[in-house]
Amino acid sequence: MLPRNVKIIDQVRAEALRRGIPAADVEHWLGLARPSALLKQQGDGPIVGAIRGPVMLPADAEDPQFPLIAAIDCAALPADVTDLPLPADGHLLLFGWPEEDGYGQVMYVPAGVVVEEREQHPPGFSPDDEECAEVYAEIPQGDLHLTVDISLPYVKTIPGPPWSPPLPGDPPFEKMAEVWQEVLGDVPDGPFSYEGHTTPLLLGGYGTDCNGFNPAWLGANRSGHSGKDGPPDHGDWVLLAEFHGGRQGGATIYWVIQRADLRERRFDQASVLVYWNP
Incomplete structure (x- = not known):
């Protein structure tokens, strides 16, 4: 683990112990840490992608929506x-629209495949439209620089219907999630440290709060209904990517997918959520 991430974990541990959370519970929860990639338009990390670049697809691929x-x-x-x-290798393309009724899709272009440039603005998303132009202005084009990050469960358990998903473990884990949120908010190069035009993107990990729930769980259970014998079998859904789009009040796009579909490159099976908080 990189020194940066060791320092973050140490800060979480110290704050949790200061609040009186038992050491065994602290270490159990910290054991849930997962590696993730934080991509920002500022920083000195290697360039691994770009925001709103040209749309390059094989000739036989459908136009993105x-x-x-x-x-x-x-x-x-x-x-x-x-x-x-x-x-x-190859390129992972993330499409979406950070609005209340937004949606999105994922496409993958394998390495070595001949591609052609497509129209950058699909029908209905013209920059000549005043509202669309406002969105584009808040998502500036630019390279994405990598920060090797670390992720822990971010959301808290919320009382509600039987299908409400708890965090792993017992009640102390809700308190640990609160500690994580506070520490993460103070990380100088973390996902919430951005100012101006940095449009952060997360790959992997648990992701952040999607209206109080784990985004991967919500992607697996879009209807929100419990199964016949209790909570539905949500499979091995994981967060593929998360984008904080800079919309006034906040708008986040989550691309989630089952691990098996990701392994088999079935990106058409991905589910996309948009959490808009005006």
Whole structure:
């Protein structure tokens, strides 16, 4: 683990112990830490992708339904930067729209495939439209620099229907999530330290709060209904990527997918959520 991430874990541990959380519970929760990639338009890390670059697709690929948010060069990512079975090369294209009724999709272009440039603005998303132009202005184009990050469960358990997903473990884990949120907010190069035009993107990890729930769980259970014998079987859904789009009040796009579909490159099976908090 990099010194930066060791320092973050140490800060979480120290604050949790200061609050009287039992040491055994603290260490159990810290054992849930997962590697993740934080991509920002500022920083001195290697360039691994770009925000709103040209849309390059094979000739036989369908036109995307939504604007391109980010293109990730998989070959530029270190192999262990996440614990996801990401492609070793090629480009991962993340499409979406950071609005209340937004949606999105994922496309993958293998290395060596001949591509052609497509229209950057799909029908209905013209920059000549005043509202669309405002969104584009808040998502500036630019390279994405990598920070090797670390992730812990971010959301708290919320009382509600039987299908409400708890955090792993017992009640102390809710308190640990509160500690994590506070520490993460003070990390100088973390996902919430951005100012101006840095448009952070997360790959892997647990992701951040999606209206109080784990985004991967919500992606697996879009209807929110419990199964016949209790909570539904949500499979092995994971957060593929998360984008904080700079919209006034906050708008976040989550791309989630089952690990098996990711391994088999079935990106059409991904689910996309947009959490808009005006």
